[in-house]
Amino acid sequence: MNYIKLKSFLIYPITIFGCIAFLLCGSTNAQASSIIVSHYTIKGGCGDICRNLELTKPSMAGTDVLELQERLVELGFSVPTNGVYDKNTARVIKKFKTMNGLEPTTEVGLRTWEALGKGVPTSSSKNNKDEKPRGNVSILIEVTEHKLTVFSDNQVFETFSVAIGKDETPTPHGEFKVISKGAWGGGFGTRWHGLNVPWGIYGIHGTNKPWSIGRYASHGCIRMHNKDVETLFPWVSIGTPVKIINNNLAPHASIPRTIKTKSSGQLTVFIQEALKKQGFLLGMADGRFGNTTALAVKYFQAYNSLPITGEIDPAAYEILMKKEEK
Numbered sequence: 001m002n003y004i005k006l007k008s009f010l011i012y013p014i015t016i017f018g019c020i021a022f023l024l025c026g027s028t029n030a031q032a033s034s035i036i037v038s039h040y041t042i043k044g045g046c047g048d049i050c051r052n053l054e055l056t057k058p059s060m061a062g063t064d065v066l067e068l069q070e071r072l073v074e075l076g077f078s079v080p081t082n083g084v085y086d087k088n089t090a091r092v093i094k095k096f097k098t099m100n101g102l103e104p105t106t107e108v109g110l111r112t113w114e115a116l117g118k119g120v121p122t123s124s125s126k127n128n129k130d131e132k133p134r135g136n137v138s139i140l141i142e143v144t145e146h147k148l149t150v151f152s153d154n155q156v157f158e159t160f161s162v163a164i165g166k167d168e169t170p171t172p173h174g175e176f177k178v179i180s181k182g183a184w185g186g187g188f189g190t191r192w193h194g195l196n197v198p199w200g201i202y203g204i205h206g207t208n209k210p211w212s213i214g215r216y217a218s219h220g221c222i223r224m225h226n227k228d229v230e231t232l233f234p235w236v237s238i239g240t241p242v243k244i245i246n247n248n249l250a251p252h253a254s255i256p257r258t259i260k261t262k263s264s265g266q267l268t269v270f271i272q273e274a275l276k277k278q279g280f281l282l283g284m285a286d287g288r289f290g291n292t293t294a295l296a297v298k299y300f301q302a303y304n305s306l307p308i309t310g311e312i313d314p315a316a317y318e319i320l321m322k323k324e325e326k
Contacts, residue, residue, distance in 0.1 A: 050184075053085050053108035060085040063219070067209055068108060071116050072096065074211070113208040120210040123227040124161035133157045133235055139204075141222055143171050143246040146214050148204070148222065150235060160232070162204075163212040163223035164246075171220050172197050173246035174269040175284040177239055178204075191229040193236055198264040198287050204242070205229060251321060260311035263289040271312055274324040275300060 053060055053068065066083035072092055073079060079092045090106035098104040100115040135153030142149070143164050150158045165171035180194035180203075189206015206226035209217070213225055222244075224232065251270035259271060268287045275281035280303070281296035294310035301308045306316055 055085065055087065055090050055106050065089070067212070067217070068093075068116070071209070071211060075116070110208065117208070117210045121213075121225070122210060123225050123231075124213060125158065125228055125231065127158055137235055137237070137240055139236070139240060139242040141171070141204075141242065141244045143173075143244065143248060148224065148232075150232065158231075160224055160228045161214050163207070163215050163217040165218050165220035166216045167248070169219040170249055171218070171222060171244060171246055172199075172202060172266060172269075172287070173244055173249045174266070174272075174287050176242045176244065176286055178236055178242060179238065181233065181236065181238065189224070189226045189229055191226075191233045193229075193233070195242055196286070199266070204232070253321070255312075255314050255317050258311050258313045259289060259317070261289055261291070261294050268293070271317070271320065272296075274320050278320075278323060 051060075051064070053065060061084045063083065065085045066081060068085075069079050069081045069083070069089060072089075073081060075096070077092045077096065079089055080086075085108075093106055093108060093112070094104045097112060097115070100118070102111060102115060133150065133152035135155070137157075138151045138154070140149045140151065141147070141162065141164075146162055146164060148160045148162045149156060150160075174197070176195045176197055178193050179196045180192070182192045182194075183190060184192040184205060189208060191206055193204040195202050195204070200220065202220050202222075204222045204224065206229040207213070207223040208226075209223075210225055212218070212223060217223065249266065251267065251274075255267065259268065264287050266287065268289045269285050271289075272281055272283070272285035272287075272293055275293070275296045276285060278300065280299045281293065283292040283296075297312060297316075298308050298310045300306075300320065301310075301316065304319060306319070312320065
């Protein structure tokens, strides 16, 4: 069993457990918890909530309720957009379900979500390719373009429109790999591709909210139309590289303390990218400060007549980023 397969074997159940734990423990909170890594605050990750909505005491609350309310407003209904499934929202749901030939209950399940997406495109593919790429597959996600491009031997094979993270829960920037695949339900749509982002659970998955495609809508994951993610699924293998370019994120001008081995996070990605562009790092900008990154830092420090520690202190960071700007 090679390294990638072993890593997938170990991480896949952990990823599933982590998502389930997040959904069960965090589903009643309208705001996602903050994860602070490498002095860079990242919120969210895999925050689509898979549950039926109904009137309860206390009231159900969360981003799924907010998306429901926002969709109802788009469809012309008057409803508060407060993320709380209250009596006002339930009353509008009963009216909506009656208008769409559904049993007029206050519960919001799969059929209700499907009705909310009625008339919305089910795919963004323009080529509708059925054949599998014959070359080495890689993926590029351009956040500001809301676009996912599949490459075969570095040639464009197919493109899809996607939804990505909101400003407060951004899609991570960096170079990652697919570490798990599976079928999911509810808010995750029909397929899941887990990524090895070290500071949270992020992935490429389908959605029961097709109107969100092309928007900043998720907790950081990349949403696709279910039809599109089902097309993508057999093309992708464990270990498939996924590069995400998020130009909405930028490195800090300074850091409060030293970044060193075993650090991880979005800031580490920016450090690695600067080291790569200046010719010191040959590895991936994956947000993991390991031995390869430490060695690259030593080369950078030696070249710039700095103390050779393999760690990025505030002074070294400032020099690194100033050279990056040139």
